Ligand SMILES: NC(=O)C1=CN([C@@H]2O[C@H](COP(=O)(O)OP(=O)(O)OC[C@H]3O[C@@H](n4cnc5c(N)ncnc54)[C@H](O)[C@@H]3O)[C@@H](O)[C@H]2O)C=CC1
């Protein structure tokens with residue numbers, strides 16, 4: 001009988017890391033700390049051969065300074081590297097570096113949702129051509145396994161909706177505003193300090209980050225190519241303390257939601273031809289009893305609805321160095337195992353080519369605050385405006401102020417197009433001095 005070979009004595013798989021910031025720093029630290037376990041799990045050792053950084057002189061304790069280079073392009077052009085981890089972020093130079101790595105024969109692990117949502121097709125095609133892996137679990141919802149469940153576990157089912165909280169920074173901010181009465185700027189500064197925010201936090205607070213993740217999840221869930229430009233996006237910069245207080249009075253909480261839905265095909269079981277997809281990211285009020293309402297801090301949660309499995313919920317840390325590094329390293333071990341077997345994992349599946357529809361047809365409920373003149377007949381004028389546009393009012397609450405009043409209106413379900421036309425018409429009414437806020441109400 002041949003004795004089993006010691007995996008540690010086999011030739012190593014060579015690894016390069018691009019970027020050594022919040023995520024990259026943790027990836028390198030945990031990769032080195034778990035070297036022996038990774039060797040056993042993969043069946044061959046990993047050898048870290050280079051770390052591309054922007055500034056070489058920076059003190060990085062525990063890492064051999066000889067590994068650092070500021071020339072990422074030369075590093076990824078090496079043909080002796082098996083695995084490249086891209087954690088620089090942004091579009092360029094990340095795209096060129098990933099394409100060079102794939103063309104040089106490496107498999108790639110990335111956390112870069114912005115790039116995947118902007119130009120994933122170019123990367124997937126390049127990986128396919130090279131026969132290499134492109135894995136990106138960390139790109140959506142940090143540590144939560146959601147990419148692989150959609151790409152592999154649920155590939156025998158039909159996913160009809162993916163709904164969730166996909167951005168840790170904005171969830172952290174909204175949670176602090178709700179539970180501690182914190183101000184927006186103060187909560188954002190804390191999120192940056194804790195390593196949750198993107199290099200440019202505009203990506204978080206304006207909803208671009210969640211929209212990128214929604215595009216990636218929709219592409220996987222609906223076997224189509226959905227890009228960031230297909231996603232209706234609204235951020236949280238216009239959510240006020242008054243909105244949060246108003247939500248509380250209704251027994252609700254404000255969350256930045258991502259909602260990706262497959263339309264009904266018209267047949268009794270929901271299937272049928274011409275099914276389309278809608279993808280949107282916006283703040284919404286949800287009842288405090290809803291499972292997503294209890295998702296606090298930088299945690300994320302994703303509901304998946306599918307035809308045969310029913311409803312599934314994924315929950316966990318959505319941002320931060322170590323949680324994100326956990327997802328990156330899970331991918332690293334997986335693509336390394338594929339290399340050892342001379343195989344590659346599943347590529348892109350976009351055969352369904354679903355059409356993505358605009359926000360106008362989306363149906364939901366709305367919460368509106370209006371500053372109105374406190375005069376006889378104002379309620380009738382406003383109710384008439386809603387009725388004219390086919391939007392039915394569920395509740396009206398009036399808070400008097402000197403000379404004018406604040407009306408809080410919750411509608412029944414209406415299309416976004418009908419609601420937008422109503423708001424435009426309300427703004428033109430003499431009795432309405434301001435439409436103070438408009439927010440969707442979801443989850444009922
Ligand atoms: N921080 C988080 O919680 C999460 C981050 N991500 C993603 O992970 C990636 C990295 O994010 P962070 O580590 O938070 O960002 P970061 O800004 O902390 O780190 C990026 C690092 O890349 C370096 N860099 C920039 N240009 C470079 C170049 N040309 N060559 C070499 N290094 C370069 C920067 O100096 C910085 O140290 C991004 O794609 C981000 O969207 C994904 C999930 C969670």
Ligand SMILES: N[C@@H](CC=O)C(=O)O
Pocket residue numbers: 139140141142166167168169170196197198204209318319320
């Ligand atoms: N900035 C992102 C980081 C993880 O993707 C977030 O806040 O969720």
Ligand code: NA
Pocket residue numbers: 137138139140141142143144145146147327
């Ligand atoms: Na993930």
